[in-house]
Amino acid sequence: MHTDGIEVTTGPLGQGISNAVGLALAERHLAAQFNREGFPVVNNTTYCIAGDGCLQEGVASEACSLAGHLELGNLVVLYDSNGIQIDGSTKLGFTEDVLERYRAYGWHTLSVEDGDDDLAGLERAIAEAKAVTDRPSIIKVTTTIGFGAAKAGTASVHGAPLGEEDVAAVKAKFGFNPEEKFVVPAEVAELYRKRAAEGARRQEEWDALVERYKAAHPDLYAEFKRRCLEGVLPDDWASALPTFTPEDKPVATRKLSEIVLTALAEKIPEIMSGSADLTGSNLTRWKGAVDFQAPSSGLGDYTGRYLRFGAREHGMAAIANGIACYGGIVPLVSTFLNFISYAAGATRLTALSELRVIYIMTHDSIGLGEDGPTHQPIETLAMLRATPNYLVFRPADGNETAGAYYAALRQTRRPAVLSLTRQNIPHLAGSSIEAVLKGGYILQDSKAPTGKPDLILIGTGSETSICVDTAKHLSEKYNLHARVVSMPCTNLFDEQTVEYRREVLPDGVPVISVEALSTFGWHKYAHHPIGINTFGASGPYSKLYEKFGLTPEAISKKAVAIAEHYKTTPVPSLHHEF
Amino acid sequence: MHTDGIEVTTGPLGQGISNAVGLALAERHLAAQFNREGFPVVNNTTYCIAGDGCLQEGVASEACSLAGHLELGNLVVLYDSNGIQIDGSTKLGFTEDVLERYRAYGWHTLSVEDGDDDLAGLERAIAEAKAVTDRPSIIKVTTTIGFGAAKAGTASVHGAPLGEEDVAAVKAKFGFNPEEKFVVPAEVAELYRKRAAEGARRQEEWDALVERYKAAHPDLYAEFKRRCLEGVLPDDWASALPTFTPEDKPVATRKLSEIVLTALAEKIPEIMSGSADLTGSNLTRWKGAVDFQAPSSGLGDYTGRYLRFGAREHGMAAIANGIACYGGIVPLVSTFLNFISYAAGATRLTALSELRVIYIMTHDSIGLGEDGPTHQPIETLAMLRATPNYLVFRPADGNETAGAYYAALRQTRRPAVLSLTRQNIPHLAGSSIEAVLKGGYILQDSKAPTGKPDLILIGTGSETSICVDTAKHLSEKYNLHARVVSMPCTNLFDEQTVEYRREVLPDGVPVISVEALSTFGWHKYAHHPIGINTFGASGPYSKLYEKFGLTPEAISKKAVAIAEHYKTTPVPSLHHEF
């Protein structure tokens, strides 16, 4: 982030409190992993200050319900209840009993009636909250917005400055000289100096604790240092990545993801994974994984690395942001690709906060079949590819799936989305882990006597093998020479040199792209993007591919027409660098 | 929708219950508007069946908190509590006390302990719920998933068929012949025949009531018929649309939207509008509007046409979907454009369900200034434009804002998004209401001696006037002839004939697009899209426009280079129809 000490971007309402749940969750996990008798090396309380708007947001409801379930006793929320939100009184739309709701979530609830003046009461409440360690705590602090100002207690203090006169009045009221500006009174400076000294002393104590920990538990310390202090992956982690050959049997990329994740989870202990109630579909739980659960549940414990988010996609993403910014953990979270739209408020902030969260998004097109258009993404990849700082991968087979994990995990300040199929697809000749790092590459080439291909087919994910079949069909039936370009990550392709991009997509050759989602955005790479610009349909996936014209035969027909067209018309360049 | 009797698409979790809140809200409003002593022409209960997953979703929390606040006593939710969700037992992640939470929202709560067998208890609970009319009711019905099957009580009954054997066992258990398939027993058919007859009788009663209502309240009846039975706007509604001239003073399109909305709200009584706690920023509340509130609140009543959603964007959109599908109301709802991402789970379904919901989205770029990158949309228009069935408008001035309302309201089965500025922008010569219907049009032309422009500048929204200034600059400083195309709606432009599109963007002329968001998608229309492919920044908006190169001077520099480049290189065609 831009400012030291600020690790996550919480401007939009409801994100901060959900991040706080992630921070508290990460603390519980790392404490369970690393602390030993007499060595509480991970041991902090997460405090969060939230307002009325924050607590109206669904994302906060999701995260807090889960926090209660997980018994995160290291979390203290101070709810600044001032009865005002932007529209005016909270009576306009927020008359629920907030503390009763939090009790329903399993939280410990407290109140400070006079939050304007009763600082002793506030301190007592915080102490009481910290003393309760088997549940998160929320303290409702009743306050006056703009306390002391003429406009105190009104919404107009929220969005606009008080004005010269009112600022002077407030200063006078609290015993300051209204003439002075940007002044820190000596006793305040002194207080903060003392706090800094206290902080330094605590840091020294902790450093000494860690030194003793190093002597007593050298192996654990080495891991702690690597994961939590340095934030680097184990040296040889990439050696665990499996590779595949065209002889391996066809398999869904979600299943390939499970294979890769299972291999990596053993090698990279900081991987935690989880799903929003679609574990058996997302295939994100490796064999033998332990659930992250409160020990009292009997269903797992805090050392567990698998997260059961329930049907809470937005909360999941916001919690993952909190986990990632705590450090020492690489969160991988999942749902169906289409339902990343439920979480978009938080997934955007993953990118803005530059966090390494990996979104494992399965069932990534009409290829999911029977669930139909409510579950079939169309606009989703356009949204993600247009979001700055994301890497959006749609791997075409096993090697590309391994490559997507490889490319994603090498990053430390970029999130990634892996868009994966429900349906089985074959392993392709020409794919490799390394090729994915280029974003797009020549998978299979075919040159006409001119030395150039007659046309280029770009595929992503499940459509890449369809492009391979189309090239074969074009060659056999029409004697056309089609190059197949696999484009698992347009973001990385965009970052290659212009020379490389011109090598893959040379001028003078017509280009067709094939992706079973919206063609929006593909005109940058193709003269004729083939895709789906309506909502999908329900049926067996092979029928749907026929219905939407995504078969080698249907694509070949278009390809022939396009090749024919450009026999008499110059092929427009797609490279417009100036 | 595809199936008669199904009006809204609720596949994704949490949408159905939120739609139900919208349906109940619409009923309360229309009842308040149209019912008279002895004439309850609008008078129905909304029933909703929801499961564990539905109640975990934040969208449902938002909608239900608001339903409690609004005292929607005509809503009955049956919560099918079977202790199972897709991942397995709800104990894995959903251990909150749901009914306590709903009591905190102000709901009436009931339980049926044996939902498998106790049908009398279920009927009693429903009757009790209906008798409570000052609060919505939720009935927790404890059931066994797959009741009667061998796999009863497990998650495996959810996603997969039972199998031949188990189906036969279930049939036998409940007294059916396991050999028979697709059989409706005579007593069931008879029961449904009776229900149909009962329904027909009730319809007759209601028809008779409406006939009497027609006689007693002819004017009200005429409105009721137009709005609720026929679903057409008043004949002359469009005459209320204001027009503007370049002499009118510069003003933000959000403010222009307020002017248009104020005029239309008087003419079109079925318009209800609302905001997710940004009323003073979205400018969606016309002068004299009454809030839709429970009469007991003292803040409005059910005849009120202004909705205070609180900070609940996802709930707002899902409720708007319910309102729109009830009929008789055209909902306009609003937040900052960037925060449509919070609501994307529901806004997608607006399009899939073919509902006329109009999203008034203000603060639509870095032009919002100081709130910074957390509030500045970048990828948002790409997402919306890629979503099937949407009309996404980004009007450039007053006439185009009126035109956007005009185009949006003419639709009955398409939603619209109006993307509006926070900052003031001038009214442009050449704009008109009608031109918006084409999506894109020649706003101002300039021809070189060749008879063609030297280049074309496409602008949307606030960047259109920047294009106009750029054209002037190019003419004065570089003697270049630039056409300015205003493109308030790419979706509508795409639907024009190829001849028209070639007229606006002729072959042989280089095209530059300018939009202060991601350039993703613009390669379809422009050789060189100018925009912002990083996150934004915080500062006064004019400084930000400089920083991101969106000034006439900066654009002119690029334009000159591009015009120069194409003096020696053929201009690639952008029209790739085959």
Ligand SMILES: [Ca+2]
């Ligand atoms: Ca407040």
Ligand SMILES: [Ca+2]
């Ligand atoms: Ca259930």
